[in-house]
Amino acid sequence: MKISTYFLALLCPVILLSSCKKNTDEVTADTKSTFSIEFENQVNGSPLVLNTTSYKNAKGEDFKINVFKYYVSNIKLSKADGTTYLIPESYFLIDASKAESTNITLKDVPTGDYTKIEYTIGVDYARNFAGAQTGALDPINGMFWTWNSGYIFVKLEGTSPQSAATGNALTFHIGGVTDPNNTIRTFTTEINAANPLRVRTDGKPNMHFIVNAAALFTGKTDISFSTLYFTMGGANSVIVANNYANGLFRLDHIHN
Amino acid sequence: MLFLSIALMYACSKNEDEVTPEEKKITFSVPANFPAPAYNFEDNKLSNAGFTLGKKLFYEGRLSADKSVSCGSCHQQFAAFTQLDHKVSHGVNNCQGKRNTPPLFNLAWQKAFFWDGGVKNIETSPLNAITDACEMGTNIETIIAFLKNTAPYPDLFKQAFGSTEINSQVILKSIAQFTAVLVSGNSKYDKVIRKESGIAFTSTELAGYNLFKEKCTSCHAEPFFTDFSYRNNGLDLVSTDEGRSHITGAASDFGKFRVPTLRNIEYTSPYMHDGRFYSLDEVLEHYNSGVKASTNLDAQLKTGIPLNTTEKEQIKAFLKTLTDHEFIKNTLYSES
Secondary structure, three states: HHHHHHHHHHHHHHHHHHHHHOOEEEOOOOOOOEEEEEEEEEEOEEEOOOOOOOEEEEOEEEEEEEEEEEEEEEEEEOOOOOOOOOOOOEEEEEEOOOHHHHHHEHHHHHHHHEEEEEEOOOHHHHOOOOOOOOHOOOHHOOOOOOOOEEEEEEEEEEOOOOOOOOOHEEEEEEOOOOOOOOOEEEEEEEOOOOOOOOEOOOOEEEEEEEEEHHHHOOOOOOOOOOOEEEOOOOOHHHHHHHHHHOOOOEEEEEEE | HHHHHHHHHHHHOOOOOOOOOOOOOOOOOOOOOOOOOOOOOOOOOOOHHHHHHHHHHOOOOOOOOOOOOOOHHHHHHHHHHHHOOOOOEEOOOOOEEEOOOOOOOHHHHHOOOOOOOOEEEHOOOOHHHOOOOOOOOHHHHHHHHHHOOOOOHHHHHHHOOOOOOOOHHHHHHHHHHHHOOOOOOHHHHHHHHHOOOOOOOHHHHHHHHHHHHHOOOOOOOOOOOOOOOEOOOOOOOOOOOOOHHHHHHHHHHHHHEEEOOOHHHOOOOEOOOOOEOOOOHHHHHHHHHHOOOOOOOOOOHOOOOOOOHHHHHHHHHHHHHOHHHHHHHHHHOOOO
């Protein structure tokens, strides 16, 4: 009896494993390694300095930034042959006030040369409505709407003389996942094939992205702070998301 | 499967002499006349320790800003976990909220929470009450700090989740182990439907049930006595509370609220999203003669629901068969 029970216990995982059908489009490698991504926050080419430095939007209006936080999630790498690797549980909150958050490390990535990277600016649909989360998605991070479930994908708070709000406040809390006000955007960038992201057991490359906070206010629609200075989801958040969808991130270089 | 086989091994090798002290195993049971739940504890394994901790947190007044208000303050068991005699929620510093406290039961079947359906998961629902200035008026950081420094909480978290680490996730998961277990499915109505021996409607209750099926179930659908939709039932020409449109941003949702369950309705007075009606008589009279032609009035209420005195009494008699005395008196759910 006892032997047969043990045998059964051993057999079960074997069956389980053999029943897994291999997805041919998925990157496979025997070895895994690590790479990192640095997000350098800027405003139109100048370093982002919170609270003190004044910047100009595309309309030429002055503004300052006090808070700048955003989610990067579901990071997916592609090889030249079209195979892809979605990094599991990749949810990161980048906070301009926390230097350590601007450099993220991706572990257990199959080794290989990657020529494309894409990720969600924000959080995928399912996690917005999921149960209690931890880590980057912990509501304690101040990026979760408690009265209308869902994450704030990009949060920019600051001031502008043009804003009619109390204290000339700018409040841009971009989020929402249901149509017509879905603000989930995916950013994709090709990597120069001559210098791909080389994930090696003996090499841990670093990707360097420039993040332009001013991209919230230009791109598709130039925003004037005299008319739009407050949004927490809804149609105006969609305008901002459409702006930053392409302009927020730019791959600057890779240190292999 | 591996776990199953390991569990099987344990089951086989269990020493019959090792009997642990008797403790009633907390279970989540689905009444035979209910469908499969939306929340099934898949990512939040139900345990006695988790339930016990969740219940303790639910009744812990020290979590609120002025240490006076617990979840249980506004969700009282004898009122099927709503607040008796309060039109709207009554929070810290005697602040009055703007909506009537919803009762708490059968939440595992609910996919959206609160009168406007803004919250989509039972686990994240308490965040609203915790942070609302007119409810508990605090924040998760403060609560975590309190729990870390207050015995016996670190031990209770260790028993429930295997670690003394306290974060928002384990707090919310433990509360959900309590709130999702609150199942009310043992009313007289349930027993009649399940054809339990010796239980039958009286002739008045039966007449009420038939009337109810004719006039009410298009919104208050069995077995939950709500179809979980959002509707405007003509309380005001222009609602002072935007309701569902606050969540969707759609003008067509202005003044709509989630159809409330009618289970335990005998004990959940006052009624409506703002608690304006104190008695079922007032509620039925509203449908009979008080429905106002608001912009988003539900199509089925255009002419109200005409009810004569006899019909009202019959419907009321039926509604009282929805009271689940076992649930309301179950000491497992009581503050201990």
